[in-house]
Amino acid sequence: MAKKTKPKATRAQSSNHKRASSSAKRPASSQRTYTILDYRLEKPRFELRQVRDGDVVRYEVSGTLNAPVPPIRNSKYLSKPQCIEIYRWMLLNRKMEAALENLYKQGKVVGGVYFGLGQEGCSCASAYALKPDEWLGPMIRNQGSLLVRGFSPRDIMMQYMAKAGSPTQGRDASSHFGDIQERNVVAPISTLGDLIPVLAGVALGARMQGKNIAVMTYIGDGGQSTGVTYEGLNFAAVQDLGLVLFVENNLWGYSTPADMQFRVEDLAERAIAYGIPGVIVDGTDPCQVYDAAHEACERARRGEGPTLIEAKMMRMKGHAIHDAAEYVPKALFEYWKKRDPIARFENYLVNVKKWLTRAENDKLIAEVDAQLETDRDFAVSSPMPEPESAVGRPYCDPSCHQIKPRYATPKVKVGKVSTSRHTEAAVHLK
Amino acid sequence: MPTLTYLEAIRQGIWEEMERDPAVFCIGEDIGIYGGAFKVTDGFIDRFGPERVIDTPIAESAIVGAAFGAALTGMRPIAEFQFMDFIGCAFNQITNMVAKAHYRWGAPAPLVVRGPSGGNVHGGPFHSQNPEMYFVHTPGLKVVCPATAYDAKGLIKASIRDNNPVIFFEHKYLYRRIKEDIPAEDYIVPLGKARIARQGRDLSVITYAAMVHVALETAEQLSKEGIELEVLDLRTLSPLDRQAIAETVRHTNKVLILHEDVRTGGIAGEISAIINEEAFDDLDGPIVRLTALDTPVPFSPPQEEFFLPKVTDVIREARKLRAY
Numbered sequence: 011m012a013k014k015t016k017p018k019a020t021r022a023q024s025s026n027h028k029r030a031s032s033s034a035k036r037p038a039s040s041q042r043t044y045t046i047l048d049y050r051l052e053k054p055r056f057e058l059r060q061v062r063d064g065d066v067v068r069y070e071v072s073g074t075l076n077a078p079v080p081p082i083r084n085s086k087y088l089s090k091p092q093c094i095e096i097y098r099w100m101l102l103n104r105k106m107e108a109a110l111e112n113l114y115k116q117g118k119v120v121g122g123v124y125f126g127l128g129q130e131g132c133s134c135a136s137a138y139a140l141k142p143d144e145w146l147g148p149m150i151r152n153q154g155s156l157l158v159r160g161f162s163p164r165d166i167m168m169q170y171m172a173k174a175g176s177p178t179q180g181r182d183a184s185s186h187f188g189d190i191q192e193r194n195v196v197a198p199i200s201t202l203g204d205l206i207p208v209l210a211g212v213a214l215g216a217r218m219q220g221k222n223i224a225v226m227t228y229i230g231d232g233g234q235s236t237g238v239t240y241e242g243l244n245f246a247a248v249q250d251l252g253l254v255l256f257v258e259n260n261l262w263g264y265s266t267p268a269d270m271q272f273r274v275e276d277l278a279e280r281a282i283a284y285g286i287p288g289v290i291v292d293g294t295d296p297c298q299v300y301d302a303a304h305e306a307c308e309r310a311r312r313g314e315g316p317t318l319i320e321a322k323m324m325r326m327k328g329h330a331i332h333d334a335a336e337y338v339p340k341a342l343f344e345y346w347k348k349r350d351p352i353a354r355f356e357n358y359l360v361n362v363k364k365w366l367t368r369a370e371n372d373k374l375i376a377e378v379d380a381q382l383e384t385d386r387d388f389a390v391s392s393p394m395p396e397p398e399s400a401v402g403r404p405y406c407d408p409s410c411h412q413i414k415p416r417y418a419t420p421k422v423k424v425g426k427v428s429t430s431r432h433t434e435a436a437v438h439l440k
Numbered sequence: 441m442p443t444l445t446y447l448e449a450i451r452q453g454i455w456e457e458m459e460r461d462p463a464v465f466c467i468g469e470d471i472g473i474y475g476g477a478f479k480v481t482d483g484f485i486d487r488f489g490p491e492r493v494i495d496t497p498i499a500e501s502a503i504v505g506a507a508f509g510a511a512l513t514g515m516r517p518i519a520e521f522q523f524m525d526f527i528g529c530a531f532n533q534i535t536n537m538v539a540k541a542h543y544r545w546g547a548p549a550p551l552v553v554r555g556p557s558g559g560n561v562h563g564g565p566f567h568s569q570n571p572e573m574y575f576v577h578t579p580g581l582k583v584v585c586p587a588t589a590y591d592a593k594g595l596i597k598a599s600i601r602d603n604n605p606v607i608f609f610e611h612k613y614l615y616r617r618i619k620e621d622i623p624a625e626d627y628i629v630p631l632g633k634a635r636i637a638r639q640g641r642d643l644s645v646i647t648y649a650a651m652v653h654v655a656l657e658t659a660e661q662l663s664k665e666g667i668e669l670e671v672l673d674l675r676t677l678s679p680l681d682r683q684a685i686a687e688t689v690r691h692t693n694k695v696l697i698l699h700e701d702v703r704t705g706g707i708a709g710e711i712s713a714i715i716n717e718e719a720f721d722d723l724d725g726p727i728v729r730l731t732a733l734d735t736p737v738p739f740s741p742p743q744e745e746f747f748l749p750k751v752t753d754v755i756r757e758a759r760k761l762r763a764y
Contacts, residue, residue: 186544190512190547196509197541199532199537204532204533207506208533208537211508241497244499244502402543403543405604406548410546411548415462419462420463423489423491427487440615
């Protein structure tokens with residue numbers, strides 16, 4: 011996708027697992043061309059700068075902020091019921107976060123609340139491309155992805171309220187939870203980029219067990235600045251592991267604009283330097299997000315390696331609930347508010363495709379509201395943990411987990427026992 | 441019984457576990473065709489193939505992260521660090537991602553991070569360190585520091601079979617300097633159990649790794665003066681064998697704690713506190729610490745010799761404590 015030519019030289023294939031191969035010779039550098047697949051129907055161009063304004067320094071935005079709102083792109087793969095299902099996840103995602111905001115204002119949330127407002131299409135449609143036995147590692151704003159993977163709003167609400175019945179039994183907050191038994195979700199940690207090598211390792215483990223799977227995780231325009239992002243994606247690239255990395259470019263890393271995080275025009279360009287395909291999608295268009303995710307997952311399942319997908323959108327709230335995002339130029343909010351993923355997808359389903367009647371849409375919204383009310387009541391009335399449960403289980407013993415290969419016992423191929431290749435003279439620091 | 445060096449014992453331990461369990465694999469830098477910087481995995485790639493002996497880019501966070509990810513699918517990865525000095529590069533993965541996983545979200549992390557540590561080979565500040573205490577300080581990790589070839593093999597096998605992340609510090613000074621007869625049959629040395637390396641009545645030296653040999657040599661010499669040292673080899677720093685520490689104190693009533701790690705924040709401070717908690721009334725003298733200096737490990741041989749605790753230091757301190 012990213013490249014017209016496959017630069018990887020032929021190499022001896024390890025027969026246990028399928029890896030991409032190509033006998034294409036790497037062309038001379040002057041002849042190399044690269045392309046980044048771009049699914050967008052509009053290409054917004056704006057720039058943020060720090061400018062002095064009297065006694066204060068503030069961010070100023072310049073660029074094309076009056077462009078017409080693009081339509082939703084028709085998906086190459088999604089059926090009508092699938093589109094409606096994704097729409098439902100997006101609604102649940104947004105309305106659950108609204109409920110969390112209310113719970114916070116009522117003093118029922120411990121700590122803060124992180125929002126994916128404006129990013130619901132990206133979270134939900136990307137996770138939707140994975141199969142049940144594949145894996146996902148969410149970041150803080152991917153609460154929609156957690157819903158798609160099978161966690162319920164009450165799980166997420168109880169996490170935020172630090173309840174005994176939360177997925178981590180009160181031991182961690184927000185979207186910091188996972189499940190290795192059924193939902194195949196790796197719990198994130200607060201530092202950024204660290205899930206990338208971990209998800210690559212999940213794909214590695216599965217491959218050793220004879221199965222090429224797609225694994226998906228996310229990183230932001232801010233988080234991609236970390237070293238572990240490079241380490242993890244490069245490792246996945248070198249090993250042809252089926253990692254689908256969504257770079258969610260939501261323009262702000264806490265209060266720092268993307269223009270102060272990197273110099274390239276599009277973060278998808280980074281893919282070229284990893285030797286992997288790079289794709290750009292409008293992160294507010296769930297059909298584009300799904301199509302790119304689906305193609306990357308299929309590539310992963312073929313054993314051809316990772317894909318970097320840049321999803322362009324905007325974080326429509328502050329970093330967390332405490333942050334009013336007053337540093338964001340208002341014009342930018344206005345621009346992206348017109349590109350609201352849910353309003354546009356609703357219009358697409360109801361008015362453009364006519365896949366939902368108004369009555370059906372109202373019914374769907376009412377069902378989501380009812381589910382959230384039930385889950386909210388359950389979460390609110392559930393108990394806090396006993397103080398002594400802080401002891402928990404830092405160590406695992408055989409009584410809590412049996413470790414066994416998840417997919418299949420790895421096939422063992424052994425060679426002869428070779429004689430030592432080295433001489434004592436080759437030993438370092440004797 | 442075959443006679444193996446400390447290094448060969450580790451190599452054999454990993455080899456046997458890979459033969460026994462197809463979920464065990466190795467991942468690290470230069471471990472394949474090259475066989476590792478110290479040749480611990482020499483010949484592994486020919487036997488087990490590149491699928492199970494994985495050479496990686498120079499990316500320690502990726503190595504540990506990938507090992508953890510594979511462990512989530514039920515594999516048992518062994519991640520080699522070329523030098524344990526470089527473990528700082530993967531500190532976040534180890535202490536935040538891996539160590540907290542079981543407590544936070546119930547995900548076991550059955551992986552081993554292993555590699556050479558320790559000085560006395562003139563490796564300088566970045567090839568001689570003893571970074572074990574960063575990890576002793578982190579709940580959820582196990583920390584292993586073998587002193588003998590027998591223990592090295594039994595402990596690496598126990599570490600591989602453990603359901604928890606184990607940081608396994610091999611002492612590079614011992615790699616080729618010590619050897620002993622190792623049973624041909626399968627055995628493990630359980631994690632969390634110290635051993636009495638030498639029995640004695642007059643005072644206890646609590647130590648681990650290469651310093652066990654310094655303690656034993658001291659004991660040999662002092663025995664000629666009629667001073668009998670008891671040497672307790674901790675073997676595992678986390679979990680720490682509190683009972684064995686208390687027992688040796690009750691037996692000899694005097695304690696000298698010896699380690700190659702720097703003084704401040706070294707395990708000696710923790711052991712002193714444990715003795716206060718468990719056996720204060722049994723003490724007949726002050727707890728003495730004998731450690732490396734609070735400096736980076738210096739490169740030049742005379743400087744490094746000055747930096748490290750030596751037999752003459754232990755003799756001096758033991759005589760003083762004995763006379764107390």
